[in-house]
Amino acid sequence: MAWELRDKVAIAGIGQTPFTRPGESGRSAFALALEATLDACRDAGVIPGEIDGFVTYGAETTDPYTLAQTLGIESTHYMDRYPGGGESLAGIIHHAAMAIAAGAATTVLAYRSLSGRLIRGSGDIPSAARDNGGFRRSFLAPFGAFVPYQYYAIQARRHMIDYGTTTRQFGAYAVVLNENAQRNPNAIHHGRPITVDDHENSRMIASPYRVYDCTQEADGAGAVLVVSAERAADLRQRPVFLLGAAEGSGPADQMYNQLRHQSRWNTAGLQEVAEVLYQRAELGPGDIDVAQIFETFTGQGIMALEDVGFCERGEGGPFVESGSVSWPDGSVPINTSGGGLAEAYIHGFNILLEAVRQLRGTSTCQVAGAETCLVTSGPSAMPSSALILNR
C-alpha cells in the first residue's frame, strides 16, 4: 500500500519562546510549552480549544494531557509520543499527519520544551538505567562513557579514521551555523561569530570534540499546529505542506544498539530513512532548496549530509569546507537560523520552525525562492525520522 499523505496535511502555525542559555529563563519547561502553544495558536488563528490532538517526544517532560487540561481544552481525540529524544523531531509531524489523514483528529499540536540542562554533570546517568538490558549502565558507564558527547565522539573519530575527515572540517561546519546565527537575534550565539581557529582552540570536551562541536543547550520551547491541507487554506498563514515523511531505522549487523550501528559507525544512520523519504516525496536530494539538519554534534551533521545524499559517503568534510552548505551561495544552505549549535538546542524543534519560516519567506537567512525544505532528526539515534516540506 502506497504512502498516501503527500500534500494532504500542512503546518498552519508555529510558535516559540525566546531561547536562553540553560537555566537562565527562570521558567519551567511546562510554562515554556504553554507559551509556545499559545504562540502557535495566535500565529495560525486557531483558538486553543480547537486543538484535539497532541504529539511530542518520548523524552518530553510536559505531559500532553496536562497541557490540554491546563489550557482548558475540554475535548481531545489523539495523543502520541515518538520513542526517544531528538529522533522524534520529524516523526511526530509524521504521526500528526497520519492522525489527521485517518480522521482521528483535526488540529494536532506538536511541541517540545526544555528548561535546565538535559544532561547534567551531576552524576546522574541520564536515561541509562533501564535501556535494553541495562546496556549503557552495565557495558558503557563502568568504562566512563555516560553521555551523548562521548558516544558521538567515538563515532566521529571513526569517520575520521575511515575517510580522513579533519577536525578543521568539523570546525567549518560549526562556522557555517554560527555565521547564520549572526543574522538571527533569537540565536544564543547571536553577536558572537567564530572562526575555524576559534573552534580548534576551544576547550576539549571528549576528543575529537571540543566545545564548538557541541550543541548549545538552552531553555525554550517550540510548537507547531498540523491540520489538513483543506483546513489550512482557511487559516491565517500561508500553509506549508508535508510533501514526504519517513521514520525508522536501517540495519545494525550486531547487537550494540546503544553505541549504535556497530557495522556503520561512520554514518548518522539516516540513509534508509532518506531513501524512503525521497521516494514518498517523489524528489531527490538535488531538488532540495534548503535543509535543516539536526546535528547534535558537528561530525554527526556531516554524516547526515552524506546520508541524505547531498554528497558522497566520506565527502562530507570537504563538502562543508567548500561552502556547499553555506548561506546564501551554497548549493544547499543548511540550518539557516543557526541550528542546534548556534541558535539553540530545543532537541531539534527549532529547526522545524525555521523550515516553516523558509517556506513562508520569513527567515533571517532567507534562501531566495525556496520551495522545498528537508528536515532531518536526531542522528545516530534510532529510530529516527525526516521530512520534506514545500509551499
Add this chain to the structure above:
Amino acid sequence: MPLFGPTMPTPLIDEDTQEFWEACGEHRLVVQRCRVCAHFRFAPAPVCYHCHSFEYEWVESDGVGEVYSWTVTYRAVHPATVDAVPYNTVVVRLFDCGGAMITSNLVDVDNEAIDAGMRVQLWWDDISPGVSLPRFRPVPIDPVG
C-alpha cells in the same frame, strides 16, 4: 591505583547478563554464540538476532584485538571521574569471537598514542571481590618481529 573513584558505576547484573559477569569474575572474557546458526553477539542478549534461537553457548576469547575507535574525555561527567580526566574510553574489536566490539579502557598507555588499529590485549581490573572488568593494554611490540 583504581582508574576511577569509589562511586564509579559497576555493572547491573540481571538474568541476561549474570553468566557474562560471573565469567569475568573468573577472569574469562566470554561472548555469546548461537547454538543454531553460530552467530556471535555482544552485549549479552536473550535471543539470536539472526535466527531467533534462545539456545546459546559462551565462547572464551583470547582477549586480543585492536582499537576500532576511541575518545579521551576531558570534561568529567560523573563525580567518580573528576580525578581521572583526561581518561580514554576505547572500543576494542576482538580478533576472535566474530569480531565482537567491547567498550573499555586502555591502561599503560599515553592517551596521545592511541590510534586505530593499535593492538591490545585483555587486562583484568578487579574492582571488588568477585567483580572484575575487562580492560585492555597495548600489546608490547616484539623487537625481533
